[in-house]
Amino acid sequence: MALVVAKFGGSSVADADKIKRVAERVVEQRRAGNDVCVVVSAMGDTTDELLELAEQVSPLPPPRELDMLLTSGERISMALLAMAISNLGAEARSFTGSQAGVITTGTHGKARIIDVTPGRIRTALDEGAIAIVAGFQGVSQDTKDITTLGRGGSDTTAVALAAALHADACEIYTDVDGVFTADPRIVPNARKIDTVSYEEMLELAASGAKVLMLRCVEYARRYSVPVHVRSSFSTKQGTWVIDLPEAELVEQAIIRGVAHDNSEAKVTVVGCPDKPGVAAAVFRAVADADVNLDMIVQVGSVAGSGRTDISFTAPKADGRVALAALEKVRAEIGFEKTLYDDHIGKLSLIGAGMKSHPGVSARFFGALADSGVNVEIISTSEIRISVVVRDTDLAGAVKAVHDAFELGDPDNQAIVYAGTGR
């Protein structure tokens, strides 16, 4: 008998019929002898509808009240799911984030989980009931106000509850079969990955793979929660995100997958004085405006000019803010002008094996060169190589790299990981 935390997103509970299907799935797990705690998001479009209501009332609603409003979404879906489960003859009890003991910081709209004290969930499970918890929400430690966790919050709720309950697994149900070696819409022979380490999944999430949010993976890694990303439409095994033994990773150059991201733009600060402290001043100005920098490159100064160019990428959504922040410090820093380019794409190759196998880089850049892709920025970590290319080159580049590492070959992963599936 295992304890499983299962999370269903908004599209899985979008209407009464889908809620009933989720109920069947959950009751099946319970009847198989497992303790089940379910985390749900708000139904399909509920959050958007609530946001529209808020907009009709106020152009800039107070964050505390926006959280109060939005958290009614999960309240509706969790109560309905409890009803559907009870209809099938199993007992279910729904709990708000606050009732489930999800304690957060007080930053409305993007609170962070500080602690989870799941006493009531534990009791419900011990009494044989299926516990249903509202995802995405909690209660602030200091003011006892209702908070929301921001994007991907329900996944984080599920992982945090799994950690607090010492669950055997956290299942994230979604509309895809798992994590793939590349986006199947771009690479038709992309393959579902059976197992991936927390570190690799962190890099994948940070590089544009949307199936799991970064925060959720970080939380899972910190508490060693085995996460199973799987489809809500089938019973097939999905992708397990787990602690992979180091021993298995050094055997050969394991390359896990190719992620891409076209949500970023490139900002270039032209003609910076080439002296110490200038780059720091540029990045501080951008960071103070709450813009997350991603890749950074500094072009060496033109001989004798005493000037240099600094480029970085950042979310397109933050483009305007970043430029405005830079404009404010232009005179002070003494650069010439800024350029803004949102026709870029980022490609990342991820795999724990690459740190011990220098041949990976050669093959990677060879594949890009062979398909005529020009590389504008490069950044690397121990288990990742990322490049910025023209956005029009992005799909071709993803395919070329995926092919070069034979990631579509079904034998590829199977050989390496024989026996590690769960």
Add this chain to the structure above:
Amino acid sequence: MALVVAKFGGSSVADADKIKRVAERVVEQRRAGNDVCVVVSAMGDTTDELLELAEQVSPLPPPRELDMLLTSGERISMALLAMAISNLGAEARSFTGSQAGVITTGTHGKARIIDVTPGRIRTALDEGAIAIVAGFQGVSQDTKDITTLGRGGSDTTAVALAAALHADACEIYTDVDGVFTADPRIVPNARKIDTVSYEEMLELAASGAKVLMLRCVEYARRYSVPVHVRSSFSTKQGTWVIDLPEAELVEQAIIRGVAHDNSEAKVTVVGCPDKPGVAAAVFRAVADADVNLDMIVQVGSVAGSGRTDISFTAPKADGRVALAALEKVRAEIGFEKTLYDDHIGKLSLIGAGMKSHPGVSARFFGALADSGVNVEIISTSEIRISVVVRDTDLAGAVKAVHDAFELGDPDNQAIVYAGTGR
């Protein structure tokens, strides 16, 4: 500076525009120097929409989960109202029933308020904020589960909060101007009543006046909360429900108003054995089926037959249940059969003055007789006379009684209560 609890019902907050109007009204009160605590119901049709969702999922939803679902309605309206108020430059904080300290019994769907511990509301008010509280909901003392109070629950929330906060007044905003001497749709010259005692309002509510629910008036009376029933569409004074000094009531035969009710049916149990204990057995059977009996009459036995008929009125909605309950005990009690008549109407004349003025009855029955209305059942209290008549006679009877006591005369009340208006 006064402390006012103001309650706005679902029709007052039915859409964004109406919510903004309520916000203006509330902010005006705050700017006039009052501390304001607002109680809101769910927006217009929200509750019905949620019930429909529940129906799609389960034919018989567990009451605990139905309460969890329905309470999202007030969460939405209160957050939106807080946003609208904040938009006008005043501070507002919304609180769920649980956060506001509304402690109830555990009977989901019709919980009763046990205690109110409004610590957080008090703090919000002390800090200059407008407190907004979800009506109709609370948290159960034993299980800490979310509960709802049933019909008229938001009014009761408002009165209970007013009592706990020692508010100067509880304002119930509604879509009529106040309590009237009769239903203005039947009696065109019906007059708004300026002041009415708790006891009279109890009788009015119990006799079919729908403007305030019985529970809410009982609560107000127990804690001496002055209740002001008024229109959300105007700033006119409405009706004050207050403790009226006895001295003012004995001056003359004060008749407050005429209430009517056509929601009841008459059940007659024919041919009961005329011996002690039979009536008790009949009423116990009906009460055990959770049917509220209203008026009761027993017709004296026909000479020598040893048999008698017992009639009572009860809500039409409970008719089927009452008859089924009686059928089950027919053999045991030994009555012949039951009759069911739902073409009846009830008319009640209410006024504290009538207890010391026997002339009231004479004038009352005289008016009915003069307009040819046949009276089927009579019941009285110290401050009320009620009769059951044919439903087709009801409107005419209401008009006749209203005229006989000159209730439409604007001088009538003014003379008696000069100087008591608040």
